[in-house]
Amino acid sequence: MTVLIVEDDLPAQRRLVRLLRAHPEYRDACVVCADDVTEARRVLASEAVKLVLLDLDLHGDDGFGVLSAASTAGTMVVVVSANTHRALRAFDVGVVDFVAKPVNAARLMIALGRVQPDAIRRRPAALIVRSRHGLERVSVEDVLYISGADDYVAVTLMSGRRLLHDEPIAHLERQLPSDFLRVHRSHIVRRDSVRRVLDGPGGTRIIELRNGARVPVSRRRVALVLRTLLRAMAP
Template sequence: MRILIVEDETVAARGLTKILREILGPKISSLHIERTLLGSQCFVKENPIDLLFLDLNLDGDIGFDLLKETSAASFFTIITSGNVAEAIRAFEYGVLDFVPKPISKERIKMALDKFQSNVRQSKTKYIGIKQEDHLQLVATKDILYIQSFDKRIKVFKKNGEKFIHSKSLDSISKILPNHFIRIHRSYIVNKKQIKSIQTGRGGFYQVELLTGENLKMGRNYYKSLKATI
C-alpha cells in the first residue's frame, strides 16, 4: 500500500505514521509525508498512491485546493482535521472518511477497515477536471455520460458541454455515485438519464438517453442494467 500523509504539524505527522505502521506493518510499501500544499500537489502528480491522509489546514493554505484537484483520482482520501464543518463539506468531493483530531489508533483502524473492504456508498458531488489555465469543477448531477477516449475520458454534461479528462474509465468509476453504471467497455452512464433500453436481433443492445442520444451497450452489461431500472 502506497500512502501519502499531508500534514504540516510534525508531531501529528509522526503520530499518524506510527499508528499506520503498527496497524498495517509490511502491507505498507511506501509512506511519504508532505508538509505543504505545493509539495503535496507535486508529489501526487509524479507518484502513484493508494491512500491519502489529508489535513485541511496547511500552515495557512487550504487543503481543499488539493482535494479539488484530486477529486477524480483513483486513490482514496481520508481527512484528518479538527474542523468538523470543513470535513462535512469535504465529503462532497468523494472522501472515504473523516478522522477528527486528536487522532486515535482505534479511529484510524476503522478508517482503514473501510478502505480495505472498499465498501462505500459514494456521495461525490464534484469531480475536478484540469483545463489549460484553470480547474473545472463538474457536478456529478450534471453529468450525462462518460466515454473512454484514447487512454483518457470525455465527460459529457446534460447541457451539451464536454470535457477531456486525463483519467481512465476504471479509475473514475471508483469515485462516482452509485447511480452511474457501466453499460459498455467504453461508456459509463448516469442511470437517472436513461429513457429506455433497446434490443434487436444479432445481439443488438443500446441505451436511449433523455436527451435523445443512443449509446451502444455491451451484451454482458444488459442483464445487470435491466435489473436496476
C-alpha cells in the first residue's frame, strides 16, 4: 500500500514516517513524501494512495487544495496540523481524523486505527478491462502482472494472453487485492508469480516472473519490495 505524507517541515516529515512505521498495518507501506500542494496532487494522480497524512500550512499554500484530489482518488485523509480552528471544516469535507500538532504518538495511533475499518474494503473477484473491442470480465486469479504508462496498460494473464486497457495503471491498482505489489510506477506484479530478484545495472533490481518476463523495480521501492517478498517467501 502507498501512504502520502504532505508536510513541508523535514524533521516533522521524518517523525511522521517513523510513527507510521510503528503501526503494524503500515510497517511495510510505501511512504511517499511531498512538501507542497502541487507535488501532493501529482502523487495522487499517479499512485494508488491509500492514506494521506496532511499538514494544512505548506509553504504558505493551503493544504485544503490537496483534499479535492484525495476525494477524487477515493483516498482517506488524516489532517496533522497546528491549525485546530480549521478542524470543523476539515471534518465537513470528509477527513477521517484531525491530529493536532505537536503530534502525540499515541493520538496518531488512534487516528491510524480509525482508518482501518474503512480501509478494509471488499476487492472484486474480477476486473472489467475496457479495450477498443469493448468490455471484458477478467478474473483477478488469472492476472499475472500489469504494465503500462500514461493512459493505457497491458494486463498479462497466466495463460500468456495480453489485454490492453484504456485507463491509468493507478485505477487498476485500486481494485486489486494485497496479492499484488506495485514494484514500479509502470509495473504491478502478482506476489506469488515472482521467481527471483536479479541484480540490474547500476545497483538496480529486476524481478523475474514465473513466465520468464522481467520487470524493473524502481529505486524508491526496492527496500519495500525486497522486504515484502522475503516475508512472503519465509517458511
